[in-house]
Every structure is written in C-alpha cells, then in structure tokens.
Amino acid sequence: MTSKVICIVLGGGQGSRLSPLTATRSKPAVPIAGKYRLVDIPISNCLHSGITRIYVLTQFNSASLNKHIKNTYHFSSFSEAFVDILAAEQTPTSGSWFQGTADAVRQSLHHLAVHEFDYVLILSGDQLYQMDFEAMIDQHITKQAEISIATIPVHVNDVPGFGILKTDADNLVTSFVEKPKTDFDKLVSDVSDEMKAQERIYLASMGIYIFNRSLLYELLQGNERTDFGKEIIPDSITSHKVISYQYEGYWTDIGTIPSFFDANLGLTDDIPQFNLFDKNYIFTRARMLPPSKVSGTHLEKSIISDGCIVNASHITRSIIGIRTRIGLDTIIENCYIMGSDNYQNLEEIEAARESDSPIMGIGDRCCIKNAIIDKNTYIGNDVKINCGKRLEDGDYGSYTVQDGIVVVKKRAVIPNGTVI
Numbered sequence: 001m002t003s004k005v006i007c008i009v010l011g012g013g014q015g016s017r018l019s020p021l022t023a024t025r026s027k028p029a030v031p032i033a034g035k036y037r038l039v040d041i042p043i044s045n046c047l048h049s050g051i052t053r054i055y056v057l058t059q060f061n062s063a064s065l066n067k068h069i070k071n072t073y074h075f076s077s078f079s080e081a082f083v084d085i086l087a088a089e090q091t092p093t094s095g096s097w098f099q100g101t102a103d104a105v106r107q108s109l110h111h112l113a114v115h116e117f118d119y120v121l122i123l124s125g126d127q128l129y130q131m132d133f134e135a136m137i138d139q140h141i142t143k144q145a146e147i148s149i150a151t152i153p154v155h156v157n158d159v160p161g162f163g164i165l166k167t168d169a170d171n172l173v174t175s176f177v178e179k180p181k182t183d184f185d186k187l188v189s190d191v192s193d194e195m196k197a198q199e200r201i202y203l204a205s206m207g208i209y210i211f212n213r214s215l216l217y218e219l220l221q222g223n224e225r226t227d228f229g230k231e232i233i234p235d236s237i238t239s240h241k242v243i244s245y246q247y248e249g250y251w252t253d254i255g256t257i258p259s260f261f262d263a264n265l266g267l268t269d270d271i272p273q274f275n276l277f278d279k280n281y282i283f284t285r286a287r288m289l290p291p292s293k294v295s296g297t298h299l300e301k302s303i304i305s306d307g308c309i310v311n312a313s314h315i316t317r318s319i320i321g322i323r324t325r326i327g328l329d330t331i332i333e334n335c336y337i338m339g340s341d342n343y344q345n346l347e348e349i350e351a352a353r354e355s356d357s358p359i360m361g362i363g364d365r366c367c368i369k370n371a372i373i374d375k376n377t378y379i380g381n382d383v384k385i386n387c388g389k390r391l392e393d394g395d396y397g398s399y400t401v402q403d404g405i406v407v408v409k410k411r412a413v414i415p416n417g418t419v420i
Contacts, residue, residue, distance in 0.1 A: 005051050005137060006117040008108065009042050010101055011058030011065065011125045017256045018126075020400055020409045021374060026058050028125035029065035030260070031338045031375065033267055033276060034305035034321040036284045037068050038254065042123040043083055048280045049133035051121060052081035055111065057104045058125075062087050072285040086111055100226030102219075109217065120216050122209040122228070128263050128274055129251040131208075136245045139171075140210045145243035147215065147236055149173065150208035152247050153191045153200035159184055162204035163229050165244055173242040176205075176234045195248060203244055205229060206251060215240065250274050257402040261372060264336045268301045268317050289322060296328075305339060309361075325361030327381065333369040337362070340376050358413060371406040379408070380416035391420070 015022035021030050028039035039056060046054055052075070058065055066085050073083035086108050105122065112120070119140065121133060131150070140148040151165055159180060166175040167189045177187060189203045209228060211219075225231040236242055250273035254260045266272055276282065289307035298314035307323045312330040321339025326332065344352075344360050352359045358380035362368065368385040379385075385408070391401045398412040399420060406420060414420075 003116065004118045005053075005121055005133075006112060006115055006119075007042075007046050007051050007054045007121040007123060008105055008112075009039065009054060009056045009123045009125045010104060011039075011056055011060075011062070015060070015126075018254075018260060020395075020407055021257070021260070021372070022061065024061055024410060025064040026061045026125075028056065028058065029061075029068055030126075030254075031321060032128070032254075032260075032264060033282075034303055034319045034336075034339065035287075036282055037065075038128075039065065039068070039125050040072075040282050040284045041128055042125060043073065044280070044283045045129070045131050045133060046121070046123075047283060049131075049137075051133060052079070053115065053117070054083045055086050055108065056083065056125065057086050057108060059087055059104075068285060072283070101228045102232050103226040105216070105228075106220040109220065118213055120211045120213060122211070124207045124253070126254050127207070127251065128254055129206075129247075130249065130274065130278060130280060131247060131251075136208075137210060139245055140243065143171070143243050144241065145210075146212050146240040147233070147242045148210040148245050149233065149242065150206040150247050151203040151244045152206055152251050153189075153195040153198075154202050154204045155198070155200050156184055156202065158204065159187070159202050163233075165189070165203045165205060167203060167244045171244045171246070173237055173244050176237055178230055178234070189244075191246065192248065203246065205233070206247065207253075209233075257372070257405055257407060261336065261405050264319055265317055265334060267319065268303055270301070287322065292320075307343075308339070321375070325359070327362060327364035327366065329364055330362055330366040331368070332362075335368055335371045335373065337373045338375045342376075356416065358416065363416070370404060371408065373408045374410040374412070376411045377408050378411075378413040380414055380418065382417045383414050384419045385414075386420065388419075396420075 011026050011028050015027040030038050032038050069083055069085055075081040163178045164180055164187050165173050166187050167173055188201050191201055219232055252263050254263055292304050292308035294310045297310050297312045301317045302315045303319045305322045308320055309325045311328045312326045315332040318332050318335040320337050323340040324337050340360055349359050358378035360378055362379045363381035366383045367387045370386045386406045390404050393401050399406055399408045
C-alpha cells in the first residue's frame with residue numbers, strides 16, 4: 001500500500017455542533033478516551049493498513065492539531081512516511097478558504113502532485129471505527145472500480161440522517177439519495193444474513209472514499225463543485241464505475257455533543273464496541289507521565305489515564321483523562337473528565353488554598369454527573385454539577401447544557417460551593 005496509496009484526512013469545518021469543545025481547537029484535535037485525539041483514529045487505521053503518506057486538511061483553530069501532529073508522528077529519516085498538516089492558504093490561484101470537502105481536496109492537489117501514487121484514500125477526521133483499508137483497496141483494484149465508497153448497513157430509523165446508496169448484486173452503486181425522507185423501499189440493498197436479521201438493510205455512506213488518481217483530478221478540475229457527498233459522488237454514479245465496500249463493524253460519526261459523550265462512555269463497557277485493547281492499538285503522543293495514584297476510591301467500569309491523582313469516594317462509568325486531580329469524598333458518575341496539560345506545583349497549590357481559590361482539577365466533596373469537563377479546568381470544593389433536576393439547554397458562560405449533558409468549558413473556573 002505504501003507506494004500505491006496516499007491519504008487525505010478531512011479536518012472538517014468550524015465544528016459548531018461540537019461546541020464548546022471546538023471553541024479553541026479543530027474537531028480532529030478534540031481529546032477522546034482520556035489520552036487520544038480524534039485525528040489519531042483515521043491515522044492509526046491508515047498506519048495499520050500499510051498507508052504511511054497522510055495529509056490532514058484543516059483551516060479552523062488548527063494550532064492545537066498542528067502541535068499534536070508534530071509531537072506524535074515521527075518516522076525514520078530513511079522512510080518516505082509522513083503525516084503532514086495542509087492548512088487552508090491563499091495562493092495566486094485561490095484566495096478563499098475551503099468551501100467544502102471536494103474544494104478542500106481541489107485546493108490541495110498541487111501538494112499531492114509531487115508524489116507517486118495510483119489511488120487517493122479520503123477520510124473524515126471525526127469518526128470512531130477500526131477498519132482495514134487494505135481490504136477496501138484490494139476490492140477496489142479487483143473490481144476495477146474508479147470510485148469506492150465505504151458503506152455501513154443501517155436500520156430504517158437511521159436512514160433520514162445519512163446519504164443512502166442503492167447497490168446491485170456486484171456491489172455496483174446504482175443510485176444515491178442524500179438524507180431521504182420517503183420511498184425507502186426503493187433503496188434496499190443486498191446485505192449479509194446477520195445484517196438482515198438486525199433489519200439493517202440500507203447502505204449508508206461512511207464518508208470514506210477511494211478515487212483513482214486520474215479520475216480525481218478530472219472530477220475536481222475545471223468546475224466549482226464543492227462537496228463529495230452532495231455533488232461529486234451523485235454526479236459520478238451514471239458516468240463512472242462506483243463500487244460499495246460494505247463494512248459491518250462498529251462505526252460512529254462524532255458530530256454532536258451527545259454522540260461524542262455516548263461514544264466515550266461506551267468505551268467503559270465490559271466488552272466495548274470500539275475496543276481500545278485490540279492488537280491494532282491507537283497511536284498517539286508518547287508522554288513521559290507517572291502512573292496514576294488512586295487512594296480510597298471505589299472504581300466501577302471506569303478508565304483512568306496516566307498521571308492522575310485520585311482520592312474520590314467513587315467513580316462510576318467515567319473516563320478520567322491525563323493528569324487529572326480529584327479530591328477527597330468526591331462522586332463522579334457518567335462523566336468524561338479530559339484532564340490537564342500540566343501540573344500545578346506545590347507552591348501554586350498552597351497559594352490557591354490560602355486564597356480560598358480552586359486548584360486545577362476537581363476539589364473535595366464534589367458531586368458531578370452526566371458531564372464533560374474540558375481540559376485545564378478549576379473546579380472548587382463542594383461543587384455540584386447536574387446532581388438535581390434536568391437542566392435546560394443553553395450557554396451559561398463557563399458551561400453549556402445540551403440534551404441534559406453539562407459541558408464545562410476549557411480553563412473554566414468553578415468557585416467553591418457552586419451548584420449547576
């Protein structure tokens with residue numbers, strides 16, 4: 001795969017549906033599972049599939065992502081492997097930002113031209129899945145496809161939220177409808193017996209594409225089409241050989257706060273659908289952190305990342321991110337605590353206590369339920385978050401509420417005794 005394929009990971013737009021987590025970072029840079037970033041998922045899938053030349057396209061809040069890529073993905077000086085950022089830029093031929101997925105790739109084609117490759121793999125930077133791209137590429141080559149689209153069988157209830165493809169017995173895509181509202185019967189495709197038993201008989205596009213090199217250039221140059229899902233793919237079905245690659249494993253599109261929250265807490269299940277302990281582990285930044293220290297805490301179905309100091313009463317179905325400090329007699333239930341980028345030293349902690357100010361982390365005697373606590377927050381003693389009646393959605397300054405999930409913003413300071 002190393003010489004045949006080059007990969008483009010689409011960093012997404014403003015990520016407004018993931019706000020406030022995307023207020024200071026791009027979607028691919030959002031922390032996940034306590035120690036990773038979302039962008040680590042597609043990149044790890046590529047590396048395990050033998051694809052080692054990867055561009056990540058981004059334009060909004062890219063500094064955090066640039067730093068993560070720079071500090072994480074290092075290869076031998078004798079290797080052609082790379083993971084590079086391509087940020088939107090003004091050039092003599094283009095003075096605008098990326099207008100969509102296809103436009104982002106169009107504006108980046110001149111960077112690809114210096115490499116030898118036959119196929120372009122295009123991925124999204126905000127999905128959670130483990131997939132063997134080598135198998136997809138092998139099918140693409142065997143069936144002499146010009147475009148391949150990864151698809152996943154979905155239930156009829158999910159159809160209105162996806163682009164749905166109709167295929168024939170040879171996996172050839174015959175039609176495509178973006179988020180259909182009616183005539184579902186016309187969109188049923190052939191799926192495995194296991195999928196039929198689950199009534200997952202519709203094929204949804206996963207936003208994962210393979211294009212032959214020459215065709216990609218042909219489709220993108222000389223026109224102003226800006227989006228793959230809405231324009232390029234539908235327009236290509238009648239004029240080019242477009243093949244579906246059916247994937248039946250776990251996959252979720254992390255585009256909203258509820259989906260992000262559910263995907264993270266799902267990792268705490270006894271046998272999670274997305275298995276972090278699989279042999280195809282997720283690559284991320286190597287940190288020289290001490291092991292976590294836990295004292296007097298009852299832990300149940302929880303993940304504790306590196307470098308934590310935990311003195312809580314009990315933690316249930318939660319993810320505790322790197323360098324998190326949790327005080328005495330605190331209760332954490334159904335939460336994702338992202339952790340911190342650094343530790344406070346003893347002098348800083350003592351000065352905060354003398355001034356009755358919160359220290360970085362979570363204080364003593366707190367109760368926090370159904371919440372996402374972003375990085376580098378200061379939550380004081382005796383703070384109650386989401387421990388009473390359901391909260392109304394909205395932005396409340398230092399935190400937001402969406403579908404009953406409280407999101408405490410990055411670097412927020414929650415004073416002692418606060419009740420949310």
